[in-house]
Amino acid sequence: MEVEKKLEEMGYPLIDPQSPAGVYVPAHQIGDLVFTSGQGSRRQGGKDYRGHLGNELTIEEGYECARRSALNCLSAIKAVIGDLDKVEKIVKVLGFVNSAPGFDQQPKVMNGCSELLEEIFGEKGRHARSAIGVNELPHRTPVEIEMIVKVKE
Amino acid sequence: MEVEKKLEEMGYPLIDPQSPAGVYVPAHQIGDLVFTSGQGSRRQGGKDYRGHLGNELTIEEGYECARRSALNCLSAIKAVIGDLDKVEKIVKVLGFVNSAPGFDQQPKVMNGCSELLEEIFGEKGRHARSAIGVNELPHRTPVEIEMIVKVKE
């Protein structure tokens, strides 16, 4: 449980995966790949951010939201594989940023996810990534992220 | 052809896959995974919905559109694998919902896809899913969905 210990030391204990808002699952293993559902930025305790980057939220707040979405992806992955030490490689991150008209700094927001993954997993955490702006996200979450990770068999 | 029989009994016969609007294919098998192209909500016969959730369409209409997009994904998959009984698992669903400003109920719309998949495939139909709002989609389709499914070899 090295990865989870590190997360706790960093002050980011994992929270339970959110119950899906429908008949789907938080994550899913096929062969040695795990695909997560899109994860919003909710957290247990503390402020729950909602709204759009560019008018309602600062880039710093968006960065924090992307980090939380990444943590919620890890939480979903843990629910499937049991122990995050089994993660061999973060393959792909697809991140959607709730963006007011004129906001084009999605990469700075998504760095909240990418930098967390590197901090936790080191070289294994280096992923391919897309950062996309959208006009609306479920329940006004500022960031929604889905991941594909490779796990040890 | 159990799956297709069930679809017909439910009143959802598959329609022919749409001719792609360019030099690409409706779906594609690589190893034991099939990747579909994004499928809009068009149907043969009946009303063809167009426009945005949140002002032009109700959630119930959006739900119906997500179901149609799911059916069009299945139709594209069938064109590649011949028989939908070969589907072993719905792996991943990525759904885009044409959203007017302020509309944040994308999950309720995407349930039209998820609930169809469970009704048809049962446990095999349980997938990882992302529901994303966007400001515009091709030809004003209300919903566009792409899937990854695992098939028996």
Add this chain to the structure above:
Amino acid sequence: MEVEKKLEEMGYPLIDPQSPAGVYVPAHQIGDLVFTSGQGSRRQGGKDYRGHLGNELTIEEGYECARRSALNCLSAIKAVIGDLDKVEKIVKVLGFVNSAPGFDQQPKVMNGCSELLEEIFGEKGRHARSAIGVNELPHRTPVEIEMIVKVKE
């Protein structure tokens, strides 16, 4: 280096992959699949398009932008596999088009990517594709594309 020779003959020499705007990688190989990061439409030399389809840019300009994004994906793939002749199949293209309100011709824009892939790779270039409109993209790039390709082992 047949593929790159063809690209040069067509007047599309590859440019160096863009330094990622964060701790992630331009592309990534897992087994026989390569996943690219989302690639914008920047080019070396010549006009650098920015902005939205539907008001700031014509469909012809968007088509050209999609072609450039595709070239930037190929450049990222080359950085990982060394020689584009190793590409066995373009599996999946996911394209986001920066769209002003009311613009619904994303497929015509994305044809700039699809037609380039077919011109270069022939049958191997035929892919599954999604074309999605969004309200904002990083640094106002008109098009962002990510690809999955299969490579020879």
